[in-house]
Amino acid sequence: MRSSSLSAVCCLLPYPVDVSLIDLAKSGDRRSLARLVSRVEDDTVEGREALAALYPDGGAAWVTGVTGAPGAGKSTLVDGLVGFAADQGNVAVVAIDPSSPFSGGAVLGDRIRMQRHTDDPRIYIRSMANRGHLGGLADSTPRVVALLDGIGFSEVLIETVGVGQAEIDVASSADTVIVTVNPGWGDSIQAAKAGLLEIGDVFVVNKADRPDVDETVTELLRMLDVGPDRAWRPPIVTTVATDGTGLDELWSAILDHRRYLTETGELEGRRRERASREIEAAVRTGLRRRASLDPGGVELLERVATREIDPWSAAGTIIESM
Amino acid sequence: MRSSSLSAVCCLLPYPVDVSLIDLAKSGDRRSLARLVSRVEDDTVEGREALAALYPDGGAAWVTGVTGAPGAGKSTLVDGLVGFAADQGNVAVVAIDPSSPFSGGAVLGDRIRMQRHTDDPRIYIRSMANRGHLGGLADSTPRVVALLDGIGFSEVLIETVGVGQAEIDVASSADTVIVTVNPGWGDSIQAAKAGLLEIGDVFVVNKADRPDVDETVTELLRMLDVGPDRAWRPPIVTTVATDGTGLDELWSAILDHRRYLTETGELEGRRRERASREIEAAVRTGLRRRASLDPGGVELLERVATREIDPWSAAGTIIESM
Numbered sequence: 196m197r198s199s200s201l202s203a204v205c206c207l208l209p210y211p212v213d214v215s216l217i218d219l220a221k222s223g224d225r226r227s228l229a230r231l232v233s234r235v236e237d238d239t240v241e242g243r244e245a246l247a248a249l250y251p252d253g254g255a256a257w258v259t260g261v262t263g264a265p266g267a268g269k270s271t272l273v274d275g276l277v278g279f280a281a282d283q284g285n286v287a288v289v290a291i292d293p294s295s296p297f298s299g300g301a302v303l304g305d306r307i308r309m310q311r312h313t314d315d316p317r318i319y320i321r322s323m324a325n326r327g328h329l330g331g332l333a334d335s336t337p338r339v340v341a342l343l344d345g346i347g348f349s350e351v352l353i354e355t356v357g358v359g360q361a362e363i364d365v366a367s368s369a370d371t372v373i374v375t376v377n378p379g380w381g382d383s384i385q386a387a388k389a390g391l392l393e394i395g396d397v398f399v400v401n402k403a404d405r406p407d408v409d410e411t412v413t414e415l416l417r418m419l420d421v422g423p424d425r426a427w428r429p430p431i432v433t434t435v436a437t438d439g440t441g442l443d444e445l446w447s448a449i450l451d452h453r454r455y456l457t458e459t460g461e462l463e464g465r466r467r468e469r470a471s472r473e474i475e476a477a478v479r480t481g482l483r484r485r486a487s488l489d490p491g492g493v494e495l496l497e498r499v500a501t502r503e504i505d506p507w508s509a510a511g512t513i514i515e516s517m
Numbered sequence: 518m519r520s521s522s523l524s525a526v527c528c529l530l531p532y533p534v535d536v537s538l539i540d541l542a543k544s545g546d547r548r549s550l551a552r553l554v555s556r557v558e559d560d561t562v563e564g565r566e567a568l569a570a571l572y573p574d575g576g577a578a579w580v581t582g583v584t585g586a587p588g589a590g591k592s593t594l595v596d597g598l599v600g601f602a603a604d605q606g607n608v609a610v611v612a613i614d615p616s617s618p619f620s621g622g623a624v625l626g627d628r629i630r631m632q633r634h635t636d637d638p639r640i641y642i643r644s645m646a647n648r649g650h651l652g653g654l655a656d657s658t659p660r661v662v663a664l665l666d667g668i669g670f671s672e673v674l675i676e677t678v679g680v681g682q683a684e685i686d687v688a689s690s691a692d693t694v695i696v697t698v699n700p701g702w703g704d705s706i707q708a709a710k711a712g713l714l715e716i717g718d719v720f721v722v723n724k725a726d727r728p729d730v731d732e733t734v735t736e737l738l739r740m741l742d743v744g745p746d747r748a749w750r751p752p753i754v755t756t757v758a759t760d761g762t763g764l765d766e767l768w769s770a771i772l773d774h775r776r777y778l779t780e781t782g783e784l785e786g787r788r789r790e791r792a793s794r795e796i797e798a799a800v801r802t803g804l805r806r807r808a809s810l811d812p813g814g815v816e817l818l819e820r821v822a823t824r825e826i827d828p829w830s831a832a833g834t835i836i837e838s839m
Contacts, residue, residue: 243829243830246827246829246830247826247827247829247830250824250826250827250830251824251825253824254824337828338829341827341828380739381743384709384739384740384743385743385744387706387709387710387740388709388712388714388715388740388743388744390710390712392710393710417702417706418706418709418710421703421706421707421710422707422710463822466822467818467822470818470821470822470828471818473828473829474817474818474821474828474831474832474835475832477828477829477831477832477833478804478832478835478836479801480832481832481833481836482800482804482836482839495796496789496792496793496796499792499796500785500788500789500792502572502573502575502576503573504569504572505568505569505572505663506659506663506792506795506796506799507565507568507569507660507795507799508565508568508569508572509796509799510796510797510799510800510802510803511799511803513796513800514800514803514804517804517839
């Protein structure tokens with residue numbers, strides 16, 4: 196009710212629509228927020244202006260990424276964490292996994308369970324599962340997160356599958372990265388092979404009502420011990436997300452990691468590095484668009500593949516065309 | 518003797534120096550080849566011209582990458598493989614590991630052992646260990662490999678440490694990637710965490726005269742079995758590179774992989790993908806140079822870090838400056 200009456204007001208206001216959209220979104224109007232997010236996702240001029248206007252207000256949100264293989268129980272974990280996060284402030288959930296109940300995937304029972312959050316004014320859930328290929332998601336997710344931060348959400352949870360470089364990049368851009376595995380030998384190895392052991396700040400062995408939990412924890416510990424020492428030693432938490440077991444411990448581990456990052460000053464370095472990577476990625480995307488690499492690029496690639504020209508001359512041609 | 522008399526001839530020839538340099542290098546003059554390689558490494562205009570001229574002649578070389586943690590015995594393996602490769606044609610070794618005996622690192626005994634190849638006219642050894650930071654190496658190694666290919670080497674062996682993304686990129690650009698581990702639990706886990714399990718076509722458990730070889734092989738097999746099936750199932754070979762044990766089996770495994778890639782047509786796809794990545798990397802490098810990102814970039818990053826502007830506006834500024 197509240198949102199529709201507010202958006203009716205919007206068109207009577209004397210100041211520019213975008214300012215009112217931002218103000219309305221800040222005041223809690225979900226429809227205005229959804230429109231803003233769409234503009235940012237689509238990278239429209241209005242979306243860019245909104246981001247530029249809101250970025251100086253941001254930086255207060257804590258971004259938690261939850262990743263792991265499909266079926267590891269990430270959505271149920273996020274669903275549980277939302278409750279804890281909502282005690283700290285407004286919560287935004289960005290779901291990228293197409294099979295997530297938040298994204299309309301998964302079985303109906305799960306979807307209904309998640310939907311109880313939809314009516315909570317402190318909680319905003321955005322599915323990005325259908326925004327095209329993963330590369331596009333990796334491009335737009337950080338922008339959407341920055342928008343939600345600037346709007347005033349103090350907790351942002353990203354749910355993303357830990358498969359593929361683009362998704363790993365998304366996950367590792369969070370302040371705290373939760374890596375989810377299940378009991379059993381192969382899962383933690385798969386996580387290692389996917390590069391998840393390197394990015395996890397907190398590890399969760401979910402579905403801990405299944406056999407082999409202790410072996411999985413031991414194995415994770417041993418694998419984490421291999422390699423150079425890190426100042427932060429990632430804790431391993433066992434959970435049964437479906438009945439809430441272990442979620443309080445997981446939330447404590449997340450808060451411990453926050454305290455660690457904040458007190459050591461590592462948070463600033465981490466965010467600075469994230470900004471640097473984001474600028475570089477945006478330059479790449481922008482240039483790819485400007486050069487419209489696809490038509491000329493494919494033809495050039497063909498000429499390189501047939502050894503008519505070398506890759507470095509091809510690159511020179513592309514750069515000159517920009 | 519041969520090389521110095523040829524390079525004396527070079528200056529009396531009536532045609533442009535670079536053509537004669539290429540011809541001299543092709544005819545086996547190592548000093549001319551070394552000069553060409555340096556130009557390509559330094560990315561000079563002459564180096565680019567040489568590459569452009571030679572690229573159409575290339576494609577025949579088989580590129581084998583040998584990677585693994587420092588101390589795994591890669592240099593000794595490469596040293597052994599050079600003998601087998603020399604039976605197939607001229608061999609070029611590109612050593613990137615700073616601790617490699619090929620690069621002048623390691624103990625004197627090792628260096629002397631490797632140096633027996635230096636006098637073999639079929640073998641050319643190039644150390645790139647002192648060419649600056651790894652990013653630069655990752656940039657220049659593919660160009661050097663393309664040069665050696667165009668010059669007529671039918672076997673190119675790259676020795677590179679499997680630590681860090683840049684080195685993983687170098688290793689994975691080979692036709693056949695050999696991942697070297699040692700017996701013991703941590704080593705294969707470390708390889709998994711470093712992403713080496715994903716790029717290996719042949720696995721070597723070197724120093725197989727040490728304990729726990731069977732356990733290491735079993736563990737590698739189990740780890741390789743996790744995840745999606747691949748058409749090529751990487752074999753695991755045990756070697757004692759210092760006394761030559763298992764090297765014939767390793768060479769057979771390499772030849773098996775060649776046959777597999779060639780007969781399935783996967784080689785073409787793999788090389789096309791390599792060309793595509795190479796073009797993209799060269800565009801990035803070229804643009805970074807053109808925008809001279811460092812002065813303006815650092816200042817922009819500072820403004821983003823203090824939230825004065827957002828990363829995407831910063832990227833726009835950089836793109837406009839190009």
